Each structure stands twice: as structure tokens, then as C-alpha cells.
Amino acid sequence: MDSFELEEEEEEEARDIVSDELPPSLSVPSMRARRVSVSAESIQPSSISQHEYIVHPKTDDQKKRITEAIANNFLFKNLDDDQAGHVVNAMAEKPVSKGTVVIEQGAEGDFYYIVESGTFDCFIQQGGSGEKKKVMSYVNGGSFGELALMYNAPRAATITATSDGVLWALDRITFRSILMDSSVRKRRMYERFLSEVPILRSLKTYERHKIADALEPIQFEDKQVIMREGDVGQNFYLIEDGEAVFYKTAEDGTQTEVNRSSKGDYFGELALLHDKPRAATVVADGRLKCVTLGKKAFTRLLGPVMDILKRNSENYHAILREATKDD
Numbered sequence: 001m002d003s004f005e006l007e008e009e010e011e012e013e014a015r016d017i018v019s020d021e022l023p024p025s026l027s028v029p030s031m032r033a034r035r036v037s038v039s040a041e042s043i044q045p046s047s048i049s050q051h052e053y054i055v056h057p058k059t060d061d062q063k064k065r066i067t068e069a070i071a072n073n074f075l076f077k078n079l080d081d082d083q084a085g086h087v088v089n090a091m092a093e094k095p096v097s098k099g100t101v102v103i104e105q106g107a108e109g110d111f112y113y114i115v116e117s118g119t120f121d122c123f124i125q126q127g128g129s130g131e132k133k134k135v136m137s138y139v140n141g142g143s144f145g146e147l148a149l150m151y152n153a154p155r156a157a158t159i160t161a162t163s164d165g166v167l168w169a170l171d172r173i174t175f176r177s178i179l180m181d182s183s184v185r186k187r188r189m190y191e192r193f194l195s196e197v198p199i200l201r202s203l204k205t206y207e208r209h210k211i212a213d214a215l216e217p218i219q220f221e222d223k224q225v226i227m228r229e230g231d232v233g234q235n236f237y238l239i240e241d242g243e244a245v246f247y248k249t250a251e252d253g254t255q256t257e258v259n260r261s262s263k264g265d266y267f268g269e270l271a272l273l274h275d276k277p278r279a280a281t282v283v284a285d286g287r288l289k290c291v292t293l294g295k296k297a298f299t300r301l302l303g304p305v306m307d308i309l310k311r312n313s314e315n316y317h318a319i320l321r322e323a324t325k326d327d
Helices: 009-015 060-070 081-089 172-195 205-214 295-302 306-308 313-323
Strands: 092-096 101-103 111-117 120-125 132-138 158-161 165-172 215-218 226-227 235-241 245-247 257-261 279-285 288-294
Touching: 060 081, 060 111, 060 158, 081 172, 165 172, 172 205, 172 235, 205 295, 288 295
Parallel strands: none
Antiparallel strands: 092 165, 101 158, 111 165, 120 132, 120 158, 215 288, 226 279, 235 288, 245 257, 245 279
């Protein structure tokens, strides 16, 4: 995302754009020396592989509390399970003493904090009077400084520990590296999946890139129905993780398992060609992670699928034969 519109209310301003400069009493994560102020960093996709992510030991309860703290934060709520897990692991524990100034208004910083224990007050200095006004407090589960994970910016509040406590800290470069590395790996995986779909085999490389970027993640819980026999199809699906079971309904109404699909498999692809009813019911067997694309989105990106199929006459006729059968 390129920009954020910040709320003008003091409480929101204090929460979203407070400085994250670590005071001398707090140590910086040992992976590198503290950076000087910059507006943005250039991060190579391969600079931190999934095997090199920092892991700071935590109990299961601590992991749960951190996960709950970031769950509804706008920066984290769209992370997948792997990304969220790396973020939780990368959080560094920072003990603080009563009276410690964790972050200071006007300073620049690149850390985001979650309160594990203790109490912290947030103050805003108004005008040139030097008077500081308390606007809010943070306790266990609270968090502040999240926009520091995006860019350096002068913070609009000072946060001081009002008791001994413990914070979890995450720096911007680690966060962005996790997101970038995960995104690159997933894009390559999606492109590999797409290359195996017969209906999309005629796509040029750049077209496959466009489709991979447009795929939307979707998750299904155990026994959840993904598509139902007889319904009109609109989307096709690629399985990222988990297993899907296919059922056909007999004349007496009983359902029989006819197929199973797992990671790298796809289904519902003929929805991109026509509006025929689905030929089977597909149900998640355990938790199922997929990515999906609808016919309208595909056409908006690349035009009608039939035009793409006609590039390869052999593939075109094979798909047409398949389209006359079941979806």
C-alpha cells in the first residue's frame, strides 16, 4: 500500500504514528546495528530465506497473546498462517523498568511494540508550551508504533513505562523481508500451478504473472462445502495446502466419493469457459487453503478464455471435448 490516511483524533494519532526509537536502556535485536534515519529500504527478495528468519523463544501462551494482539491490526490481519508465524517468532523480548521512556515524540524509529506485561502511558506535547497531555494507557495485549514497520516518520507521542514490564518488539526490515520473501515464493508456486492447468497452458509468461498476482487466497474449514453439484460455477481454485474431496450424487440421493485433490491440484477451471452447473460437490477434508480466480476477473485481465485457447489448436480442441463433459 502506498499511503495511509491517519485519523486526526489524538488517541488514534498516538497509536498509529508514535516513535519507536529504543532508549539506551533497551537493547536492539542482535541481528544488526541500529540504522540511521531513512525513508525506505531496498530489500532483495532473497535477502532473508525462510530458513534464516530470526526466532526468539516463547511459550505457547506468549505466542497466543502476541497472535491475539496483532489479529485485528490493519498491518497483520491479512497475513497467512506462515507469515503470521514468522512475525510472532521474530518478536524480541524487551524488559523495561518503571520510568523508562520507550519512545519519544518527534523522534524517528523503526520498531513496533506489543505489551506482554506492565503499564505504559501515552503523552502528547501540545503546541510550544512544552506541556504534555496524557491521552491513553497501554496494558497487557496493547500495541503501538505499527506504522514504523512501513517507514520512518516523526512520532507524535511519548510513551513511558509506569511500572516494570516486558515488551515484544518487531523491526521494519524483518517484517518487510518476511512479507516480501513469502510473496515471491508464493508467486512462483502459483505460476507453477497455473502452468499445469490445461485451460491456461497457452498463456504467455507475462500473462501467467498477471494471473498469479490476481489470485485471491481463501480458506475452508473441515467439512466446509467449496462448491455444490448443480450450482452455476463462477470461480476456479488452486489448492495451496490441504485436501479436497469430490462427491457425486446418485439417483437415490446418496453421495459417493469420486476423487480427491491435494496441494498443486486444481478444480472448477471450466467455470472460466461457461456457466454450466457444477458436476460434483467439493468438500474440505481438514483445513484447506486455496487461491481462487473468477471468470469476470480473468476476462478483465486477459480477455475471453476462448481467445487464449485458440492460440494452440490441439489444446483448444481437447478443452472443448472436456467442456462437453462434466466440469
